[in-house]
Amino acid sequence: MLAIVCPGQGAQKPGFLEPWLDLPGVRERLEALSVPAGIDLVAHGTVSDADTIRDTAVAQPLLVAAGIIAAAELLSPADLPSPDLIAGHSVGELTAAAISGALSDEDALRLVAVRSRAMADDAAKEPTSMAAVVGGVREEVLAAIERHGLHPANLNSAGQVVAAGAVDAVAALAEDAPARARVIPLQVAGAFHTPYMAGARDAVAAFAPELAPAAPSTPLVSNAGGELVTDGGRYLELIVGQVASPVDWEACMATLKERGVTGIIEVAPAGTLTGLAKRELKGVALANLNVPADLEAARALVREHAGVAPTAEEA
Known part of the structure; x- marks a missing residue:
């Protein structure tokens, strides 16, 4: 196949x-x-x-x-x-x-x-961005994304979720990463798929x-x-x-x-x-x-x- x-x-x-x-x-x-x-x-x-x-x-x-x-x-x-x-x-x-x-x-x-x-x-309407959250526990990752007013834009794999939303909220998530997870900002123009x-x-x-x-x-x-x-x-x-x-x-x-x-x-x-x-x-x-x-x-x-x-x- x-x-x-x-x-x-x-x-x-x-x-x-x-x-x-x-x-x-x-x-x-x-x-x-x-x-x-x-x-x-x-x-x-x-x-x-x-x-x-x-x-x-x-x-x-x-x-x-x-x-x-x-x-x-x-x-x-x-x-x-x-x-x-x-x-x-x-x-x-x-x-x-x-x-x-x-x-x-x-x-x-x-x-x-x-x-x-x-x-x-x-x-172009307002400053938004995306960041990959790599690692961590899925439930905790999704909870952190929601807590910062962001959206789970991409569910890429068991160990990677892409969060998207306001630029300042993405930055705040990076400062408050879920346990055992890394937040990696992405070079994109906006909060796609949200x-x-x-x-x-x-x-x-x-x-x-x-x-x-x-x-x-x-x-x-x-x-x-x-x-x-x-x-x-x-x-x-x-x-x-x-x-x-x-x-x-x-x-x-x-x-x-x-x-x-x-x-x-x-x-x-x-x-x-x-x-x-x-x-x-x-x-x-x-x-x-x-x-x-x-x-x-x-x-x-x-x-x-x-x-x-x-x-x-x-x-």
Whole structure:
């Protein structure tokens, strides 16, 4: 059983798309996707600096386009089996929608353009931020987050919760960390996946009827409690709600485990989600697809794990 996973905002790095432009047709495809994205994906993926691509309105379309390109190259051989499941973290859910066919590539880029601009607008309304709380006891961590008037924006794993809210409240949490936990401020523009993003959620909801969701070719695992989704309209509905609701990646990993996933490939820019899986999904084979040189090993993993039911011992 093989899953493809797609990273969220913060995974981007300056120049990370440069190696992909050496492949035939990639530059032209990125140029075409730049139209619905409303930004120059080639420039931002190759020469833009870290501050430029940290901008929400740039980072999100860039990540979705990168994942679409990497997955298309990965799955291009006609004899390659299809993945069994696809999941994305936060904006990675739009990448997952495109890879699965729940949305066309163009619709996914149109949607992320609206989503990213609306989230950037909400983030600019008042000073908000996010911080990762690593370690500690889950109940105590959540209690500390609530005590400081913050929200649990990301439930990333058993040992990591991301808190979000007012800048001063995030700073106060850092000074009052839960027992046996570290609070690590994140370089983000706002309190994503919290009620602070209500305006962005409404903007995405207003735009969603312009899209044409379809049945995904591969089941999707949603950030909303790890729900397994086989209907494109339902997945789009969950994507809309996700803008102002927590990302439950811990539940997504639980679903992958329950379904018997034995191999996971993270598309570019990879490493964050396989890092979480390494700690939470012991024994699952992992691969990062960051550059074209990774394609051969990733395809080998697809051939070894896709469509293969887990053994009784693995299940």
